[in-house]
Amino acid sequence: GGRSLVRKAAGIAFEGWDSTTSNILAEVEMEEEPPLGIHRTALGIYAFGREEYEIHDGKIVFAKEGPVGVMVPEKNAGARTEPTLGDLRDALIAAFGTDYGLHRVNWISRFTDMSRQATAYRKGRVLLAGDAAHVHSPVGGQGLNTGVQDAVNLGWKLAQVVKGTSPEALLDTYHAERHPVAARVLRTTMAQVALQRTDDRTEALRDIVTELLGMEEPRKRIAAEMSGLGIHYDLGEGHPLLGRRMPDLDLTTPDGPLRLFTLLQDARPVFLNLDAPGSFDIAPWSDRITLVDAGYDGAWELPALGAVSAPTAVLIRPDGYVAWAGNGMQDGLQEAVNSWFGPPC
Ligand SMILES: Cc1cc2nc3c(=O)[nH]c(=O)nc-3n(C[C@H](O)[C@H](O)[C@H](O)COP(=O)(O)OP(=O)(O)OC[C@H]3O[C@@H](n4cnc5c(N)ncnc54)[C@H](O)[C@@H]3O)c2cc1C
Structure with a gap:
């Protein structure tokens, strides 16, 4: 967690910015119904809701009864003590002139924008x-x-x-x-x-x-x-897929249709050959890389980047990111396999 004892014991610096805003978050019991929803006020953003809700015509309709979830801004960021029912009451009265009969706190917490x-x-x-x-x-x-x-x-x-x-x-x-x-x-x-x-x-x-x-x-x-879908790890020059999250393609295989992400469930690297079967040789790594011969006729579209050219083969890391993408050649494949998955036994 953010206060990590391990990080502190290891002497790793935690650099950045102190908080400028602070909010109390709580689940409470109230006598009166507060104005459910989000309110932008001169004092900041306030929100009331209930865990139970339905969506009608794109709008949230909260249950009529039950504990109320509340979020209120605090006047000062950087408080060192735990938030209390009294702090919450003060914040509600400052913004709405009432605490809506607040009488019980089920849980209460605080979050800030410390970065x-x-x-x-x-x-x-x-x-x-x-x-x-x-x-x-x-x-x-x-x-x-x-x-x-x-x-x-x-x-x-x-x-x-x-x-x-x-x-x-x-x-x-x-x-x-x-x-x-x-x-x-x-x-x-x-x-x-x-x-x-x-x-x-x-x-x-x-x-x-x-x-x-x-x-x-x-x-x-x-x-x-x-x-987080636009993440691009800098793995050098190459096909636009390189270092990006592999799209979840609908593949065709001799055994029937196959969804690409199901191949990642074993947490092993996957070599996806979209060329003629046997076009690529990864036999020396067959103990650790799953080779799949498949076809894909659809578009290659990446978040933020849009359409990219279709590769003939893709080496996918167990975390779903592309370690190598080919365009009919094997250039760089051996180096990529070696550096990501180790030399052959
Ligand atoms: C109000 C709020 C809303 C959020 N909403 C979202 C959201 O919608 N989507 C999203 O992606 N993220 C959201 N987050 C962020 C998300 O909750 C955190 O990023 C996530 O919980 C971090 O997980 P973690 O396992 O790294 O750390 P934590 O969840 O903090 O877990 C650390 C654990 O370690 C334990 N611990 C600490 N010190 C010790 C110790 N010395 N010994 C043993 N145990 C210890 C703690 O008790 C805790 O259980 C939200 C956060 C807040 C505050």
Whole structure:
């Protein structure tokens, strides 16, 4: 987690920015019905909701009864004590003039926009992933996604190093690939926090960003960024697929249709041959790479990037990212297999 004792004990710096905003999040019992929904006020953004809801005509309709989920901004960021029912009551009264008969707190918590990142994801035998490596505002819902992708990036590399099929240097690609990704997440969330301010000038800026997001290209780019689908690891020059997430293609095989992502469920590398069967020779690695001969006639479309040319073969890492893509030649294939999955036995 963000306060990682392991990170501190390893002496890894956690650099970045202190919080500028703080919010209390709680589940409470109230005598009166608060105005359910999200409210932008001069004091900040307030939200009330219930766990049970339905969607009618694209709108959320909350249940009439049950505990209420509340989010309120705090006046000052950087509080060191745990939030209390009293803090929540004060914040509600400041914005709405009432606490809606708040009388019980089921749970209460606080989150801020503190934005920090570990300067090193690896120090010897210590490896950081998830919030231990990066914290930021939850706006946009990117934290868990980023942390899980850290773990998936690291898992197969650790396994290969532990098994001795790859040298320890493979572990250094973990920091090289994942550190820039979280650095961008920090940048995006800091920008989103700035856009959440409720003063007139920020409202004007929000209007302009909203207009931009009405346009195809900016919308696709920001969506790819926030969903994590646009991640591009710098694996050098080559086919546009190189270093990008392999699309989940509907393949045809002699045994029938096959969805590409099902091939990744074994957490092993996959060599997808879309050329004539036997066109590529990866026999020396057959103990660790699954070879699949298949056909695909559809378009190759990547998030943010759009249409790319069809490759004749793709080497896919266990985390779903493309380690090599060919256009009829085997150039660079052996080097890619060696560097990612170790030399043949
Ligand atoms: C309000 C809010 C909304 C969010 N919404 C989203 C969202 O919609 N989408 C999204 O992707 N992300 C979201 N996130 C972020 C997401 O919750 C975190 O990124 C994610 O939980 C981090 O997971 P983690 O396992 O790295 O760390 P944590 O979830 O913090 O887990 C760390 C664990 O380690 C334990 N621990 C700590 N110290 C010790 C110790 N010394 N010994 C033993 N155990 C210890 C802790 O108790 C904890 O259980 C949100 C966060 C917040 C605050």
